[in-house]
Structures are given as C-alpha cells and as structure tokens.
Amino acid sequence: MAEKRRAGVAIMSDEQLLSQAGVSALLRGALLRLLECRPEDPVGFLAEHFAHLSSEAEDGASERQSVSRALWHLSLAHHSHRSAFNNNVRVAYELLTQGVPRRLGVGGVRGRLYSEMLRCLCSEGGLSGSTAAPLLRRIQSHDYESVPFELFRQGVLTCAVFADYIRKSQCLYAAVASAPDRPAERTLCQAVLSTLREALETADGADVARYLEASAKISPAKVAQAMAEVQPRAQRHDGLTMDAQEFEDAAAALFIARVRTVS
Amino acid sequence: MRSVMSANAVSCTIKSPVALQIGDAVSDSSRPGVYITDITLAEPVNIQEISFKNYYTAYLTVRLQRREDGSAKWVTCLRNYCLMSNPHAEDGSHDYFSIYRHQMLTEPDNVTTVRLILRQPSSEWLNFSIEEINIHPCAKEDSERDVPAWISTLTPVEEPLDLNGLPDPETVSSSIQQMWALTEIMQASQTAASIGRFDVEGSYDVKLLSYT
Numbered sequence: 001m002a003e004k005r006r007a008g009v010a011i012m013s014d015e016q017l018l019s020q021a022g023v024s025a026l027l028r029g030a031l032l033r034l035l036e037c038r039p040e041d042p043v044g045f046l047a048e049h050f051a052h053l054s055s056e057a058e059d060g061a062s063e064r065q066s067v068s069r070a071l072w073h074l075s076l077a078h079h080s081h082r083s084a085f086n087n088n089v090r091v092a093y094e095l096l097t098q099g100v101p102r103r104l105g106v107g108g109v110r111g112r113l114y115s116e117m118l119r120c121l122c123s124e125g126g127l128s129g130s131t132a133a134p135l136l137r138r139i140q141s142h143d144y145e146s147v148p149f150e151l152f153r154q155g156v157l158t159c160a161v162f163a164d165y166i167r168k169s170q171c172l173y174a175a176v177a178s179a180p181d182r183p184a185e186r187t188l189c190q191a192v193l194s195t196l197r198e199a200l201e202t203a204d205g206a207d208v209a210r211y212l213e214a215s216a217k218i219s220p221a222k223v224a225q226a227m228a229e230v231q232p233r234a235q236r237h238d239g240l241t242m243d244a245q246e247f248e249d250a251a252a253a254l255f256i257a258r259v260r261t262v263s
Numbered sequence: 264m265r266s267v268m269s270a271n272a273v274s275c276t277i278k279s280p281v282a283l284q285i286g287d288a289v290s291d292s293s294r295p296g297v298y299i300t301d302i303t304l305a306e307p308v309n310i311q312e313i314s315f316k317n318y319y320t321a322y323l324t325v326r327l328q329r330r331e332d333g334s335a336k337w338v339t340c341l342r343n344y345c346l347m348s349n350p351h352a353e354d355g356s357h358d359y360f361s362i363y364r365h366q367m368l369t370e371p372d373n374v375t376t377v378r379l380i381l382r383q384p385s386s387e388w389l390n391f392s393i394e395e396i397n398i399h400p401c402a403k404e405d406s407e408r409d410v411p412a413w414i415s416t417l418t419p420v421e422e423p424l425d426l427n428g429l430p431d432p433e434t435v436s437s438s439i440q441q442m443w444a445l446t447e448i449m450q451a452s453q454t455a456a457s458i459g460r461f462d463v464e465g466s467y468d469v470k471l472l473s474y475t
Contacts, residue, residue, distance in 0.1 A: 151457070151458060176435060
C-alpha cells in the first residue's frame with residue numbers, strides 16, 4: 001500500500017478509475033445497443049457507436065452530422081422489427097430536434113431536415129431519384145414547416161417499406177420474365193399487376209374479412225388462372241414486351257397511390 | 264346442447280296452471296297432483312324445440328292442437344316424459360329441459376295451442392310447476408347470412424391449366440403477396456397527424472391556401 005502514496009499524486013484504484021470516467025456505464029450502454037441491433041459487423045458497429053457518442057458530446061454539431069447520425073440510427077433495425085425500429089425512430093427524432101428553439105407548443109423537426117432525411121433514406125434503400133420522386137412529393141414538407149413525431153415516424157416507415165416494395169417488384173419482374181436477359185411479355189406483366197391492383201382495391205370492411213378476400217385473389221391458383229387467360233399459346237414470343245423500369249414504375253404507382261399526402 | 268336458433272323463441276301466451284282435483288276445489292284441501300297449463304300461439308308454428316325450467320314436476324305430457332285443413336285436432340306428442348327419476352327426491356327438480364321435434368310422437372307442425380300436463384305423484388312437495396317456457400320454431404330454409412362472392416371462387420378449376428412456358432405461379436404469387444402485405448403495412452401506419460400547413464391558430468387562412 002505504501003507504493004500508492006507517492007508525493008503529490010494520489011493514484012486511484014481500478015474501481016475508482018472506472019467509475020469516475022463513467023466508463024462502465026459507457027461500456028454497458030454499448031453492449032446493450034449491440035445486443036439490440038445484432039449487426040453483422042460487431043466491431044465496426046462498436047466503432048461507429050463510440051464515434052457518434054464522441055461527436056454528440058461536442059457542442060454545435062452541424063446539421064449534416066445530425067442527419068447522418070440519425071440515418072445511422074435508422075439503419076440499425078429493419079422496419080419489421082417493430083419495437084427496435086420505433087426506438088431508433090425516437091432516437092433519430094431527438095437528434096434532429098436538438099438545437100431547434102421550441103416555440104410555444106410547437107416542437108418538431110425542421111421541414112428542410114425532414115425532407116433531406118427522407119431523400120437520404122430512399123437513396124440508401126437503393127431507390128433511384130426518379131423512382132422515389134413521386135413518393136417524396138406526397139410526403140415531404142416545406143422547408144419552414146415543423147414536423148411532429150407521428151408524422152416523422154410515418155414518413156420514415158413509408159420510405160423503408162417502399163424500398164422493400166420496389167425490391168420485391170424487381171424480384172417479381174424477374175419471375176415473370178422467361179429469361180434473365182429478355183424482357184417480359186407485356187400481357188403477362190399487365191395480368192400480374194392487375195392481380196395485385198385488384199387485391200389492393202378490396203372493398204373496405206372488417207379487417208379479417210378484407211385480408212381473406214384479398215389473399216383469395218392472389219393465391220397461386222388465381223395467379224395461374226390470370227396468366228393462362230392472357231397467354232394463348234400461338235402468340236407467345238410475338239407480343240409486345242415491357243422492360244424492367246416500366247414494370248417497376250407501374251408497381252410503384254400502385255403503392256404511391258395509397259400514400260396519404262401530407263398537409 | 265342448445266340449438267343455434269335458441270334466440271328466436273316464438274311469442275306465446277302462457278295461461279296460469281289449472282289444477283285437476285277430485286271433488287270440490289273449495290272444500291277439499293288436499294294438494295293437487297296434476298296441473299294443466301295451456302300455451303296459445305299467435306299464429307301456427309312448426310315447432311323445433313320446447314325448452315323450460317323444471318320446478319319439482321315429475322312427469323310431463325304434452326298435447327298439441329294442430330290446424331289441419333280448417334279443423335283443429337288435438338294430438339299427444341309426449342306421454343309421461345320423466346323429468347324426475349325419483350319423484351320423492353331432488354334429482355331433476357330444478358333442471359333445464361329441451362324437448363326436440365325428433366322426440367315427439369307426431370310432427371309438431373301448424374301448432375296453434377300447446378297443452379302441458381304436469382304430474383307429481385309424491386306428497387313431498389307443496390307445489391310444482393314448470394317455468395321459463397320457450398317455444399322455438401323451425402329454422403328457415405334460406406340462410407340468413409350472405410355468403411361473400413369470393414368464397415364460391417375458392418374451389419380450384421377442374422381442368423388443369425396449360426402452364427407450359429408460363430412463369431411459376433407459386434413464385435409469382437409469393438412476390439405479389441409480399442408486395443400486398445408491404446402496402447398494407449404502409450396503409451396501417453398512416454395516421455391522421457398533420458403538419459398543420461393551412462392552419463392559422465387552429466383555423467384555415469384563405470390567403471395561405473392560394474400559394475400552394
């Protein structure tokens with residue numbers, strides 16, 4: 001014990017050092033976050049986590065940094081993991097509302113930041129500018145407006161779901177096309193898209209009844225019937241084709257038509 | 264087990280029970296062993312079920328008055344049906360009973376009046392009767408609920424479809440289903456939240472509307 005008492009310098013024990021810097025709490029938080037998100041690259045995740053923590057500790061983080069940090073949080077959980085996704089949306093919202101002077105009763109993300117968030121979300125989801133543009137027109141806000149949390153969450157979820165939807169439509173086109181390098185038959189594409197449209201347009205009613213009716217319309221038997229109806233054997237390979245982009249745009253239009261415009 | 268149609272009992276008028284006694288009702292103080300209850304129905308009914316709650320009645324006889332070709336005929340449809348296995352004991356004294364069509368000796372169709380003859384030979388009980396009498400008519404032939412149109416299309420087509428060269432319907436259907444589900448998720452998450460673009464302190468401002 002005598003070695004610990006050197007002149008002028010009080011050397012702390014191990015426990016004191018850790019508790020003073022708050023390191024144990026820091027590590028605990030990092031490990032909890034890691035377990036919640038379960039990323040594929042744990043070391044990279046931890047590096048980014050600590051990098052964000054240190055930059056948050058600085059004052060006056062620029063808007064650019066806020067947006068990128070919020071985007072990082074949103075990328076941690078897929079929208080199907082509902083509770084984790086909601087937590088991340090809350091964290092991102094808090095990040096973006098920092099520094100905004102709270103007017104009486106009106107708080108929220110600045111419209112400009114919100115619109116930029118949505119744009120980045122769409123591009124990170126693999127959507128091209130032209131595909132995402134009609135959606136963004138419906139859900140983005142004016143620069144001067146203030147976006148409340150519910151709307152923020154709805155917009156973020158819509159972009160995430162739309163990205164998945166477009167990916168699925170690309171898979172669907174690949175399934176409909178007879179060969180990877182040849183475009184698909186126009187009549188087949190139209191039959192498939194109209195099957196989807198009919199299911200989406202199922203009349204309002206009790207939720208369960210609506211789901212049952214819609215799923216009856218898109219069962220494999222129904223789909224096979226729809227495809228066989230438009231495909232007389234003699235006309236195969238002679239008809240018009242539809243390329244991937246047009247199919248994707250048509251599918252996107254079905255989705256976007258059901259997105260509520262923000263007002 | 265109660266039938267599904269229990270909810271629709273036919274409305275009827277139940278007369279108060281009349282006791283059958285030997286001798287003068289006023290001077291003789293012996294307790295009666297037979298009660299007769301008449302139930303008149305507003306219009307002729309095809310009976311599906313007669314349900315009631317017992318109160319110490321031992322045996323039940325049911326007679327029906329049917330309207331047949333203009334004349335009214337009395338028939339016995341149930342003779343000495345045992346409600347209490349031992350008239351002196353409690354067993355069955357408070358039970359609920361249902362008498363169905365198929366238990367009856369004759370078809371209970373076009374019935375205008377039902378006569379219930381209650382017998383309790385035991386001297387144990389001061390009083391006996393049956394309560395909560397309900398007469399249930401036969402269910403109608405046509406079903407009450409409309410079957411949705413899409414259910415009739417669920418049975419697969421008999422002749423096999425020519426799928427030569429067409430894409431695999433399972434894969435296509437699976438992708439369409441996922442796209443439909445994603446759209447439903449998006450629609451379910453839509454809230455009524457708004458930015459309040461056109462609101463000025465909670466109300467609309469006409470000048471703002473013209474700029475958008």
